[in-house]
Amino acid sequence: MTSIATLGSHCSLQVLKGAKDEGLKTILVCEKKREKLYKRFPFIDELIIVDTFKEVLDQKCQSILEENNAVLIPHGTLVAQMSSEEIESIKTPVFGNKWILRWESDREMKEKLMREANLPMPNPVTEPKEIEKLVIVKRQGAAGGKGYFMAANEEDYNSKRNQLISEGIISKDETLYIQEYAAGVLAYLTFFYSPLKEELEFFGVDQRHESDIEGLGRIPAEQQMKSNKVPSFNVIGNSPLVLRESLLDEVYKMGENFVDAAKRVVTPGMNGPFCIEGVYDENAKFTSFEFSARIVAGSNIYMDGSPYYSLLFNETMSMGKRIAREVKIATESKQLDKITT
Ligand SMILES: Nc1ncnc2c1ncn2[C@@H]1O[C@H](COP(=O)(O)OP(=O)(O)O)[C@@H](O)[C@H]1O
Ligand SMILES: [Mg+2]
Known part of the structure; x- marks a missing residue:
């Protein structure tokens, strides 16, 4: 049987809980310093303890993953801590398209793919x-x-x-x-594209809370002017958002355009979860400043299912569970190569 593996950070709890709920074995690549944290969660079957996440490239780690028929779920920590070359050299099957992660990491390539997808972007x-x-x-x-x-x-x-x-x-x-800079209401739109069903699902919307740009908004202008600190956009957490229903049609169109563009530009395309990130202005016009080509941590809000997924599934469906479901169906129908790279 296939098992699900991921790095211990970002959205690993959600991913492994979802996998467990689907009856798959769960493996966490865990830094020593976080062993105590992750041992608290009984749905994690096996911990591979490492000093740094880069050890996922080592023979030792890859052999354990291979013995377990593991599919590795990539997330933000993988993208942040490893170079594109390193990610592409991972021998364990990676869920989705590991080649598109280079298009996420490199800002010029990112811009090119967004243009190809016709996403309205800031200059x-x-x-x-x-x-x-x-x-x-x-x-x-x-x-x-x-x-x-x-x-x-x-x-x-x-x-x-x-x-x-x-x-x-x-x-x-x-x-x-x-x-x-694009001003407006922040909206991070998460989708899931299934190459098995050839269908795009809209999962939900989150907002990021970033420090200390948000902290700055709570201070009167007079004190802001006196501060010589450069505010950053360090993400601290996420909160849920639903959109005016009249915006949904355009949301699906943007998601579909992105999937089509990715198919043309980087085979096998945008498989699995992805997120289009941007703002809505005063005319409800969306401008996208970037995308993530894998699961985003904003999906952690919806471990018990998102508002939009409750319209599509008559059961609780987190993004982690959706991923595991796809892996399970692909395993049973011998199509794992369709959903991994
Ligand atoms: N063009 C923009 N206009 C307004 N805010 C932006 C813009 N680009 C980024 N931001 C803000 O900065 C944050 C981080 O930028 P982003 O491009 O998403 O980088 P990262 O890859 O680190 O998530 C965003 O979540 C948003 O708050
Ligand atoms: Mg971002």
Whole structure:
């Protein structure tokens, strides 16, 4: 029988609980320092204790995974802590498309795929001297908003960048990505594409709470002006959101466009969970600033099922369980190669 494995962080509890509920064996690649935490959860059948997550590439770890017919579920921690080359070299079957994770990590490639999918995007800014409107400056990969900053012009950009370098938060030779700031209501739209059913499901929406940009909003302008701290977008947690029903049709269209574009650009396409992240402006027009090509931690809100999945399934269905269900069906019908890379 197939088992489900993932790295101990991000959404691993949800993923393994969902797998257990589907009757699959569960394996957690766990850092020593978190052993005590994860031992609290009885649905985790086996822990592979490591010093760092990169050990998932080592023969020892890969053999254990192979013996267990494991499918590895990629999430944000894998993308943040490993290079694209390392991810692509993983021998354990990876759920979804490991090749598309490079398109998530590299901001230029990301922009290209979003364009291919016709997603409405904020304008990218190629050089600091071209900053005319308020911009957000980001790092590569899924850095989780740490060290990102806003700038109003080139001078502002340089002084904030220098400040963050001197504080050791970003490095001098890091390539930063500059994008116009899009104001509005944050909405992170999560989907699941099943290559077995050739169908797109809309799972739900979450909002990210990011520190200390949110903390700043609670301080009167007078004190904000006196602060010389560069606020970052470090994600702390998530909360649920539902959309006006009239927005749903466009949401599905964006998801479908993304799946179609990914099929053209990076075989075998966007299989499994993914998230289109952006804001709705005052005219309810969506602008997307990025995507994640795997499960996002925002799905942790819906461990007991999301509002939109309760419309599609007559049972509790988390994203972790949905993934396990897909693995189970593929195993039974001998189509694992269709849903893994
Ligand atoms: N163009 C933008 N306009 C407004 N806010 C943005 C924009 N891009 C990013 N953000 C904010 O910064 C956060 C992190 O940026 P994001 O591109 O999602 O990077 P990450 O890959 O680290 O998640 C977002 O969750 C959002 O709050
Ligand atoms: Mg993001």
